[in-house]
Amino acid sequence: MNTTIAVKEKIFDVNDRIAAENREIINNAGIYAINIMASPGAGKTSLIEYMVGELSSRRQILVIDGDLATSLDADRASAAGAQAYQINTGGQCHLDAVMLRDAFKYVNFDKIEFLIVENVGNLVCPIDFQLGTHHNIMVASIPEGDDKPYKYPGSYQGIDALVVNKIDLLPYISFKMDYFLNGVRALNPDVPIFHISCKTGEGMDEWIKWIDKQIEIHKQN
Numbered sequence: 313m314n315t316t317i318a319v320k321e322k323i324f325d326v327n328d329r330i331a332a333e334n335r336e337i338i339n340n341a342g343i344y345a346i347n348i349m350a351s352p353g354a355g356k357t358s359l360i361e362y363m364v365g366e367l368s369s370r371r372q373i374l375v376i377d378g379d380l381a382t383s384l385d386a387d388r389a390s391a392a393g394a395q396a397y398q399i400n401t402g403g404q405c406h407l408d409a410v411m412l413r414d415a416f417k418y419v420n421f422d423k424i425e426f427l428i429v430e431n432v433g434n435l436v437c438p439i440d441f442q443l444g445t446h447h448n449i450m451v452a453s454i455p456e457g458d459d460k461p462y463k464y465p466g467s468y469q470g471i472d473a474l475v476v477n478k479i480d481l482l483p484y485i486s487f488k489m490d491y492f493l494n495g496v497r498a499l500n501p502d503v504p505i506f507h508i509s510c511k512t513g514e515g516m517d518e519w520i521k522w523i524d525k526q527i528e529i530h531k532q533n
């Protein structure tokens with residue numbers, strides 16, 4: 313039992329140290345970086361496509377996609393207009409700081425202002441492995457159901473912004489928004505929350521404005 317705990321602590325210590333190094337690299341390059349987490353199918357890649365579509369005419373964007381296999385998501389980000397790289401985790405259910413550091417070896421940071429990391433679709437593990445990005449962003453979506461903050465509290469506690477996607481489906485799905493938001497607020501009282509649809513574009517202005525502001529703030533640091 314004690315051995316297990318000691319080993320776990322060591323893994324997290326190493327990860328945190330590398331995450332701090334990643335943060336230094338990102339900060340030195342004047343880049344704002346986010347880590348997007350969600351369950352599979354919530355709309356992470358759709359959100360990235362939307363952000364790249366909206367911002368790439370005036371912001372240089374780099375996307376690093378984590379997945380168990382395939383380069384499908386990086387291909388989508390690249391088609392939307394970003395410089396995109398894929399990390400295949402080979403079955404691991406989350407990205408970690410070492411994987412991101414290794415990806416950095418292949419990346420051209422020249423003129424990049426915004427780094428988007430798409431984590432592996434999973435509501436349990438990714439939040440335990442900081443990557444060194446500035447903000448952890450959770451994408452929740454209406455079809456997943458309104459009970460997820462109650463069932464996966466760790467993921468909702470550790471986030472810096474919440475995007476509630478697929479609000480175009482609200483008329484068709486039983487989703488009690490008050491119940492959902494009460495669960496979120498109990499865990500993370502001040503987290504900014506954005507209600508959006510990647511399909512219709514509803515709510516996107518406010519989200520894009522928030523992201524754009526963060527890019528400006530981190531450029532100045």
Ligand SMILES: Nc1nc2c(ncn2[C@@H]2O[C@H](COP(=O)(O)OP(=O)(O)O)[C@@H](O)[C@H]2O)c(=O)[nH]1
Binds near residue numbers: 351353479480510511
């Ligand atoms: N109705 C609706 N479907 C969406 C929305 N956003 C994404 N989708 C669909 O949800 C599915 C999964 O999206 P994807 O971006 O691949 O999710 P990821 O696995 O989290 O990266 C795709 O079929 C998308 O077209 C949305 O706002 N509304």
Ligand SMILES: [Mg+2]
Binds near residue numbers: 356357358385430
């Ligand atoms: Mg995806």
